[in-house]
Amino acid sequence: MAMKTLADGTVASPTGFVAGAAICGLKESGNLDLAIVASDRDCTAAGVFTRNQVVAAPVVLGRETLAANNGSIRGVVANSGNANACTGQPGVMAAREMQRSAADALCCVPAQVLVLSTGVIGKQLDVEKVRRGIVTASADASARGGAAAARAIMTTDTRPKTLAVQVELPGGTVTLGGMAKGAGMIHPNMATLLGVLTTDAAVQASELEALFAMAVDSSFNLISVDGDTSTNDTVLLLANGASGVVVAEPDAVAVFSRALIAVCVKLAQMIVRDGEGASKFVELVVTGGRVEAEARAIARTIASSPLVKTAFAGSDPNWGRILAAAGRAGVLLDQSRLALWVSTGTADGPHMQLVARGKSLEYLESAAARVFSQPEFRVHLDLGLGDGKATAWTCDLTHEYVSINADYRT
Amino acid sequence: MAMKTLADGTVASPTGFVAGAAICGLKESGNLDLAIVASDRDCTAAGVFTRNQVVAAPVVLGRETLAANNGSIRGVVANSGNANACTGQPGVMAAREMQRSAADALCCVPAQVLVLSTGVIGKQLDVEKVRRGIVTASADASARGGAAAARAIMTTDTRPKTLAVQVELPGGTVTLGGMAKGAGMIHPNMATLLGVLTTDAAVQASELEALFAMAVDSSFNLISVDGDTSTNDTVLLLANGASGVVVAEPDAVAVFSRALIAVCVKLAQMIVRDGEGASKFVELVVTGGRVEAEARAIARTIASSPLVKTAFAGSDPNWGRILAAAGRAGVLLDQSRLALWVSTGTADGPHMQLVARGKSLEYLESAAARVFSQPEFRVHLDLGLGDGKATAWTCDLTHEYVSINADYRT
Numbered sequence: 001m002a003m004k005t006l007a008d009g010t011v012a013s014p015t016g017f018v019a020g021a022a023i024c025g026l027k028e029s030g031n032l033d034l035a036i037v038a039s040d041r042d043c044t045a046a047g048v049f050t051r052n053q054v055v056a057a058p059v060v061l062g063r064e065t066l067a068a069n070n071g072s073i074r075g076v077v078a079n080s081g082n083a084n085a086c087t088g089q090p091g092v093m094a095a096r097e098m099q100r101s102a103a104d105a106l107c108c109v110p111a112q113v114l115v116l117s118t119g120v121i122g123k124q125l126d127v128e129k130v131r132r133g134i135v136t137a138s139a140d141a142s143a144r145g146g147a148a149a150a151r152a153i154m155t156t157d158t159r160p161k162t163l164a165v166q167v168e169l170p171g172g173t174v175t176l177g178g179m180a181k182g183a184g185m186i187h188p189n190m191a192t193l194l195g196v197l198t199t200d201a202a203v204q205a206s207e208l209e210a211l212f213a214m215a216v217d218s219s220f221n222l223i224s225v226d227g228d229t230s231t232n233d234t235v236l237l238l239a240n241g242a243s244g245v246v247v248a249e250p251d252a253v254a255v256f257s258r259a260l261i262a263v264c265v266k267l268a269q270m271i272v273r274d275g276e277g278a279s280k281f282v283e284l285v286v287t288g289g290r291v292e293a294e295a296r297a298i299a300r301t302i303a304s305s306p307l308v309k310t311a312f313a314g315s316d317p318n319w320g321r322i323l324a325a326a327g328r329a330g331v332l333l334d335q336s337r338l339a340l341w342v343s344t345g346t347a348d349g350p351h352m353q354l355v356a357r358g359k360s361l362e363y364l365e366s367a368a369a370r371v372f373s374q375p376e377f378r379v380h381l382d383l384g385l386g387d388g389k390a391t392a393w394t395c396d397l398t399h400e401y402v403s404i405n406a407d408y409r410t
Numbered sequence: 411m412a413m414k415t416l417a418d419g420t421v422a423s424p425t426g427f428v429a430g431a432a433i434c435g436l437k438e439s440g441n442l443d444l445a446i447v448a449s450d451r452d453c454t455a456a457g458v459f460t461r462n463q464v465v466a467a468p469v470v471l472g473r474e475t476l477a478a479n480n481g482s483i484r485g486v487v488a489n490s491g492n493a494n495a496c497t498g499q500p501g502v503m504a505a506r507e508m509q510r511s512a513a514d515a516l517c518c519v520p521a522q523v524l525v526l527s528t529g530v531i532g533k534q535l536d537v538e539k540v541r542r543g544i545v546t547a548s549a550d551a552s553a554r555g556g557a558a559a560a561r562a563i564m565t566t567d568t569r570p571k572t573l574a575v576q577v578e579l580p581g582g583t584v585t586l587g588g589m590a591k592g593a594g595m596i597h598p599n600m601a602t603l604l605g606v607l608t609t610d611a612a613v614q615a616s617e618l619e620a621l622f623a624m625a626v627d628s629s630f631n632l633i634s635v636d637g638d639t640s641t642n643d644t645v646l647l648l649a650n651g652a653s654g655v656v657v658a659e660p661d662a663v664a665v666f667s668r669a670l671i672a673v674c675v676k677l678a679q680m681i682v683r684d685g686e687g688a689s690k691f692v693e694l695v696v697t698g699g700r701v702e703a704e705a706r707a708i709a710r711t712i713a714s715s716p717l718v719k720t721a722f723a724g725s726d727p728n729w730g731r732i733l734a735a736a737g738r739a740g741v742l743l744d745q746s747r748l749a750l751w752v753s754t755g756t757a758d759g760p761h762m763q764l765v766a767r768g769k770s771l772e773y774l775e776s777a778a779a780r781v782f783s784q785p786e787f788r789v790h791l792d793l794g795l796g797d798g799k800a801t802a803w804t805c806d807l808t809h810e811y812v813s814i815n816a817d818y819r820t
Binding site: 051052053054055083085086087088091120121122123230231306307310311313314316318319320321323324326327328329331332333335336338355357358359360397398399401402403405406 | 461464495498501532533640641716717728731733734739742745746748765767768769807809813
């Protein structure tokens with residue numbers, strides 16, 4: 001696949017998209033806290049929302065908006081500093097008001113705008129502040145505004161997450177852009193974060209939905225920072241067709257789908273790398289499941305095990321904890337078939353085997369510890385049961401994570 | 411129920427039981443690392459084992475032993491310092507050798523001895539050391555040896571967990587004793603710890619099994635330190651009938667069952683209080699589930715949420731995280747019915763309500779923070795859906811937890 005990553009690519013890189021940001025005063029820090037992403041023409045749109053049963057007002061509204069209209073979306077408005085969750089009926093009114101204000105600013109109707117919120121739970125949203133921010137951010141919006149927009153959706157993130165790629169399809173070149181925020185509350189039970197992706201490809205809404213669901217499942221749903229899912233997690237994809245390239249034929253769909261997955265995986269990895277307090281990035285490869293779902297379940301359980309993640313923090317090659325986590329994933333295992341390798345290089349590079357047939361091999365403890373002391377390494381667990389495989393990404397659980405989460409809010 | 415807690419009660423408090431301990435050299439610290447509990451006559455016995463698919467050799471052996479013989483058990487031998495897990499066939503041989511040595515020391519056959527191990531995973535057990543320890547510990551065994559035995563099964567525990575109660579049954583007085591170790595890897599997915607309970611009541615094996623399963627489910631299965639389950643977790647109960655009191659009539663069974671639950675709950679609470687790095691003990695009461703299982707699922711999910719537990723560590727009344735954890739427990743909720751109270755007193759005492767109908771109430775933030783800053787407090791979440799209720803116990807997630815687990819083993 002001919003795919004090119006754009007220098008300084010953002011959500012506003014695809015043709016016809018602009019983005020803007022503003023400081024509206026929801027964050028006590030006085031940092032950017034309101035973002036707008038808009039298209040100059042109607043977009044087909046798809047969304048993946050939190051599976052949490054306790055959902056924020058913008059999630060309720062977003063599901064409702066997309067269910068009624070996934071063919072003529074014009075933009076997304078997002079705020080940080082306040083999640084508008086557990087705010088009851090006033091919260092729903094506030095989200096609607098936010099949608100209405102953004103529609104006014106974008107010269108469209110409310111049903112064409114999607115709303116995102118992130119931040120503290122249980123506090124009423126100051127709609128007046130948001131309204132003023134929308135006016136500023138939309139006035140500011142431009143093709144160069146993507147970087148500021150990515151900053152405006154940050155909470156405990158230490159850096160913005162933004163990306164754009166160009167890919168050659170049979171009908172011409174299309175661009176995909178995206179931004180995301182995450183850091184805490186990241187768990188592979190759904191896209192536990194906020195993300196907005198854009199493309200100037202023309203994709204039918206139903207096709208877009210299917211491709212996006214698959215991409216999210218292979219990326220945002222396979223990362224973990226702490227095992228918690230949030231009330232607000234949402235990832236959106238808008239396709240405005242401004243490139244004139246239609247994604248409909250099987251060949252074009254296949255190439256577009258791979259590019260979409262690649263963008264989602266890169267954004268997801270950025271989130272893990274910036275996980276709250278994270279000092280290490282670990283790729284977990286699980287092979288040998290009877291089916292893919294088994295490998296996924298085990299990769300996700302290992303990725304969110306506090307004991308595994310503290311061992312990573314301590315550079316301790318304590319693979320017993322990895323096997324123990326695999327054992328409680330709800331998958332029937334034959335422990336005498338388990339094998340485990342670790343490596344710091346590429347997937348095809350040399351690996352150090354620590355476990356064979358469920359049993360410790362003779363290996364140099366210091367060499368294994370050296371792998372676990374790297375800022376990036378890979379752990380490969382083979383279940384020995386079939387061809388199912390999955391890759392998940394996780395970070396270590398550090399003192400810094402506890403500091404951030406014990407002190408956040410107060 | 412007339413139940414009396416014995417001063418300095420241990421696993422050796424019930425008539426006919428003795429316990430002993432030894433330093434056999436498995437722990438680098440040079441602390442006690444081998445324990446024996448023995449009865450002067452045959453016991454009926456019941457066991458609850460880890461649900462982890464990766465299980466240690468003593469778990470395999472324990473299940474096998476109890477399946478073949480739950481009517482004439484004579485004792486339990488336990489070591490710390492080495493889990494004998496992921497040790498393959500040599501590990502199974504070592505567990506059998508440990509069983510055989512203990513049987514020799516107790517003058518019974520191997521099938522009458524249960525084996526427990528805890529400690530590091532993946533290292534072969536030094537059977538020679540264990541054998542010498544068994545000789546010493548069994549020579550040392552007495553009715554006063556329970557405290558030392560409780561010390562000998564500790565790993566990262568900071569204190570031994572031991573208890574005995576006396577209860578009046580229609581036929582006379584019986585004693586129940588117990589010891590447990592836990593601290594890390596504690597999760598309400600099973601009795602994730604080692605525990606040995608004893609009683610001088612006479613209880614048929616099938617009855618004992620049913621009563622013990624219920625007691626474990628209401629105690630050890632409702633605590634969480636870090637959400638991980640181990641390869642070795644086992645709780646055993648031995649009943650030797652030495653009191654001459656038979657537990658068979660419904661009245662006697664009911665009283666005995668309540669006492670057994672009380673002992674299990676107390677031991678489980680001791681484990682949470684001594685959770686790795688824990689500085690706070692939190693009781694989570696969930697009411698209003700459609701059925702008890704719903705309340706249990708939610709109580710357990712809250713109990714193991716890193717975000718909730720770090721908020722506890724920071725004395726932050728961030729109830730949004732509690733609701734968010736409830737929302738991902740796999741239970742269908744109506745968020746507009748959720749209510750939440752916190753308190754420091756008894757269950758019947760005054761409570762401070764923070765949430766009604768899924769929405770924040772007006773309350774004094776400093777007053778709520780004062781509750782969360784206590785070493786012990788209670789959180790009560792009502793789901794508003796029915797009569798199902800459950801209580802779980804958890805601790806906070808602190809810097810100390812990370813230190814212990816990043817540094818353990820290396």
